[in-house]
Amino acid sequence: MRPVTTSTPTTPRKRNAGATTHTTAPRAWQRMLSGRRLDLLDPSALDVEIEDIAHGLARVARWNGQTRGAHIFSVAQHALLVECIARQREPNLDRRLRLAVLLHDAPEYVIGDMITPFKAVIGDSYRAVEARLHAAIRIRFGLPPELPREVHRLIKAADQAAAYLEATRLAGFDAAEAQRFFGRPPALAPSLERDYLTPWPANTVEARFLKRFRELAGE
Numbered sequence: 001m002r003p004v005t006t007s008t009p010t011t012p013r014k015r016n017a018g019a020t021t022h023t024t025a026p027r028a029w030q031r032m033l034s035g036r037r038l039d040l041l042d043p044s045a046l047d048v049e050i051e052d053i054a055h056g057l058a059r060v061a062r063w064n065g066q067t068r069g070a071h072i073f074s075v076a077q078h079a080l081l082v083e084c085i086a087r088q089r090e091p092n093l094d095r096r097l098r099l100a101v102l103l104h105d106a107p108e109y110v111i112g113d114m115i116t117p118f119k120a121v122i123g124d125s126y127r128a129v130e131a132r133l134h135a136a137i138r139i140r141f142g143l144p145p146e147l148p149r150e151v152h153r154l155i156k157a158a159d160q161a162a163a164y165l166e167a168t169r170l171a172g173f174d175a176a177e178a179q180r181f182f183g184r185p186p187a188l189a190p191s192l193e194r195d196y197l198t199p200w201p202a203n204t205v206e207a208r209f210l211k212r213f214r215e216l217a218g219e
Contacts, residue, residue, distance in 0.1 A: 030110045038110060043133050045140035050213055053137070056109030058206035064113075067170040069199035075108050076209040078162060081196040083212065085186055086158040097151050099216040100143050102209075104155045107133035141217065161186035169197045 029037045032052040039047070057076035067073040083102045086093065093101075105113070107130050114126065135145040147155075164182040167173035179185070188196075200208070213219075 040129060043136035045136045048137050048140040053106050053109045054206045054209045058202045060108055060113050062113055062166060063171045071199040071201050073166060073170050073199045074205050075105050075113050076205045077200055079105055080209060080212060081162045082158045084196060085161050086154055090154055095216055100147055100151060101155055102212060102216060103137060106137045165197055
């Protein structure tokens with residue numbers, strides 16, 4: 001005959017009187033040095049400041065930081081290079097649209113420079129956040145939320161040309177590999193190439209980005 005086993009009932013643990021539980025929604029805003037709080041999911045143009053953009057982009061590395069030089073090659077310096085190439089290709093482009101070219105990667109001051117292969121993995125979620133930030137930034141600086149198709153094409157072409165130069169001069173690509181990914185090499189004066197493809201210190205690139213912004217914005 002099997003022995004009978006008994007178990008002691010478990011007494012439920014009582015909560016302290018007055019104890020409350022809190023569920024906090026995940027934080028979706030970024031605090032800026034200007035004091036602004038930018039909501040990444042529902043960004044307002046009122047929370048966008050060019051000083052925050054310049055400061056952030058000057059400290060975000062292109063190519064995940066895998067570039068030659070004493071300093072990172074920043075997104076801000078890339079933006080200046082792209083605007084320079086676009087200006088050479090379309091010398092009569094309206095000044096405000098050149099401003100749009102300069103700001104083509106501006107959302108990266110809060111979301112960082114995600115390399116293209118990883119963007120492909122994340123897919124539509126990343127693109128949706130990026131598009132909302134683009135619209136808020138453009139509205140803040142008097143640009144249309146959605147750019148004309150020909151301006152998008154110009155930005156794409158100048159961006160690819162800049163990527164070719166960065167890849168071959170800074171990121172270790174050989175010419176054939178870079179051409180396969182980014183197209184034909186652009187014609188850029190040697191003096192411009194030396195200037196724009198020598199990584200600048202963060203404070204220098206921040207100042208140059210702000211200076212160019214103010215020239216294009218008519219400030």
